[in-house]
Amino acid sequence: MGAISKARSQAADAGKFVADWLEHRAGIVTMMEHFLYEPVPKRGAWIYTLGSATLFLITLQFLTGILLLFYYVPSTDHAWNSIYYIMNEAYFGTLIRGIHYWSANFLLAVIGLHMAQVFFSGGYKAPRELNWVVGVVLLLLVVIIAFTGYALRWDQDGVWATVVGMKIGSYSPFVGAYTIQFLMGGDTIGPATVSRFFAIHVWLLPAALAPFIGIHLYLLRRHGVFGDEMEYRERLAKLQERQRLEEYEQYEDDGEPYVGRRDRADRD
Amino acid sequence: MAELQKDPMTRGDFLGFGILGTIVGALLTIPPAAFVLGPVIDVNVRGESDVPDDWYRVGPIGEIPAKEPKVYVVEFPVNQVYSEEQVIEEGVETPGATIDNAVWTSWREEIGENGEAIHRIPSFVESGVQPPLTQEQIDEVTANLNVLSSSCAHLGCPVRWIVKEDGGEFLCPCHGGIYDINGGYVGGPPPRGMYSFTFEVREDANIYVKHEFDIGGDKGPQQPYVI
């Protein structure tokens, strides 16, 4: 046997050994098999990539967000300078912040499309109602994260958008004044506003987002992907066929010629 | 895997757990809630604003022209979080955080009977101001001066002055809110006229302002102070 084939067989045995070792201890192989080889609908596969694109963009946001944390300083007089440093001095700083900014915009667009796709294809019907509710929670979290993130750069756009946002918030009946005082850390924009928005944007909401994504995926795998009615064309055809046959039998015995169901209502 | 061991639980145990749980839960949530809601408590319960309750210099009245408003920048020190005075005194010597506001100042304008505008600029101001003002000079200035916040009453965008052929008007570029030179509501989405500061004029012919709006008898809702 040549050296190469011997090396190959030894490598194969080593691989098998490692797999068995892991399988026995952690059951990892069966779990992977269970997750990876799950049957999913075939016809509309391209439309369902919207959901995974959203997941990809959120992970992108988490990664680039953590990288930005290495340089960002959340205080009124350093925030802008630290971002200026990222954009101009840090290696690939423009790239990292660019990805964070642009994938945020794409994320909101893709979330909109994903929600529209699920709504118009009826993906929220029983037994998947909870998944829809979790989806809407995710949408709200992402929108609030986007709003708080916009203020962190503490430039003209960011500050003034926050001022207008706070003024809009102050119009909510009963709780308006309290919520914006909580968000601004007092009764005017100041250093507390930056640190509060920083805390909310960087940890509070993402920490809420992660488990909900987990639930969303768990419910998805629990009930299987409901694509669109086009995935069930043949089964629906068989169902209607069987129902029509049943209907014919019902009329044959009372001897009258069969007339369409709707017109029966008009005739009597 | 051992099967689940389900010992029977009496109603008493259940109630006991319930009450104990709620008490411990409450105890565990009060400190974090107070910790996070600190500022809301300060502003509403203890009535302290972030900006110390003091008079802040805006600018001299001499430079305000007769027919159009002049914008001054007033700097309010902000006592928030790490920029509180006491904190800075004990700790590292850093400049406290400040927030500056644009203030539109103008002389009140009235429409005379024949329809053209009368500008209430005091005579002695027009002919150059000698600093030590007498009391009735101060009263005359205070009665005829508009000291307006530049934040639009609708959604808080910065209001600007646009010159038109007969005078001009305050315009909010965000949604088209229009105010007259006295800050009164003319048109557009704002729910009321522009907010005016509580101000006073001192002998040194300077305007001093507090970090609060003077809503006085004026109707319309007083929204929390944002900038």
Add this chain to the structure above:
Amino acid sequence: MPIGDLQVPIIGKNVVIAALVQTHILFAAFIIGAVLIAATSEYLGMVTKEPRYERFARNLARFVVLLFASGAALAITFVLALVTLFPVFFSYLQNIFFWVFLVEAFMFLGQIIIVYAWYNVWDKLAYRKTLHVTFGFIAGFFGLMAMTMIDAVASYMLTPAEAPVTNVARTFLNQTMVPLNMHRFVGNFSYAGFLIAGWGAWKYLRSTREDDRDYYDWMGHFGLLWGFGFLILQPVIGYGYLKGIRESSPEAFNTIMLGERAWVFNLLAIYLAIMSIAATAYFVHKLRFAVKPMPTLRNMAVGALGFTALFTVLNVIPADADIFPGVLSFAGGENTDIPLGGMYPWKYIGLIGLMIVGFFVVALYLKATAAGFHWGRASRWSQYALLICAPTVIITMMTMGYTRESARRVDYQPEGGYLIYNCVTLQQNVVNENCPAVVENEDGTSTNTINGARVGGGE
């Protein structure tokens, strides 16, 4: 003026243009609305397999095809009249919107070809119904695109963007382009719907055979659903449209809302009152023939009729309601701090009330329609209600056209008003420096790129 200054002897240039364009719009609006209504009805016929949808779609398509030619002829004469009577203005507009007019012409061409083909292959394509229905919707789409292009020009005339013409985004998407396009899109459906209802009612009253009565009764119902359903959307879109006008052409806004053209909107309020009361009364009456009787809901519908009447009364009161001093003029008269911004509260409540009650009645009626009706038994006066709606909607369409065009009158001051607001006057002189087609030359003066006239008042 490059060529002889043509003057039409007795009736004047403006009346010629007005007559031609009003009639053209009456035809064109019906055609755009009717093509889409016919296509939807054909689709409904395909889905519900009921013969009446098919019959209606075919008759309506035939009617559209007949009307098309005369509508188009009016359009051509209108353009010719514009070119001859207002040469400077039209070449000015053509310079700015050349491509828009070109696209509009091709969309118009596309619509003609498809509408005629669509009608003539009705039997040939019967076996491929879905394809035939999609053709109908494509024809409708072409019609809408033609209208969108014209709306770009029309909205530009009332609210021109202060940007140079090279800035295509601002010129095409000026302040009132989107709301005007929406207002006309919804208006076409409502207009066509009311006319169909009127036509159905007229034929119902004259029909003798049993199945004809059923069919025309259903046709009146179907037309009114379109007509009133879309009518209740109009106040919101109209509000957005007027906000756009006020932001970019305040004097024009004052002329139609506060100035001497304000009576037009009182007229509109009266038409709105007639149409909404007639429609609600028709709905309440028809609910009696629902297959699935809904007694409680029907009583609520009667309540809705009462509310509609109340809200229409609120609407009809003129804004300066000091005719009944103290009673109706809002507390404190002039300097009341109006809670609804600049809006008169009762007019605002009237419009919004009409909409909400309208939504409720239409939703209720749709619920009954889902279960079906016993056709052919509608009372005579319910058909008279539809018959009143048809001419009212025609007059509303004409009044609305009159308001938009006369908004640029701006109480006649620069030579009788503007053709393009703040830019080209009725005597076709360019009066404003920041008009798009004006060129700043070195020595500070600016010349109009079209007729070389010096800008700053007609010489």
Add this chain to the structure above:
Amino acid sequence: MYAPATGKQKPVEQEVITEENVFERPDETIAFFPKQVLYDLFVSTLLLLACCALSYVSPAPLTEPADTATVTYVPRPEWFFFFYEQMLMFFPGYALISFGAVVVPTVFVVLLFAVPWLDRGPRASSTRRPFATVIGVLVVVVVLLNMLMAVSRIINFPGQ
């Protein structure tokens, strides 16, 4: 969960399809791993490339440092709040501003949460449930039109 894709499941012909189990299993399925993951990766790489290219072509914006005392700056919302800002215009006056700014969006969000319980019809395809589809299309159209109106107001307003 679906019956496992491996051979043991009941032969499909005998399965009597009833109203309940018609949506039990799609006609044709593919394994998640090779096929669907490939499609997802394709779309994700496209998005990643777009983000990277855009981050150099038009870098993330950073205007001059904040100055709360400016009177020349015009604040504009992010693109995804355009429709919200334009929608506020339809609620004028101090009586309606809080209504339009807060109450209407909250009602919209509550209805969004309740969608599965508002539309309980058995059939999922949008042509089979006209009421839900029409309202869905209406909402989408209103949002898009409001966005367009906001864009036209922003580019045309003397804000520059």
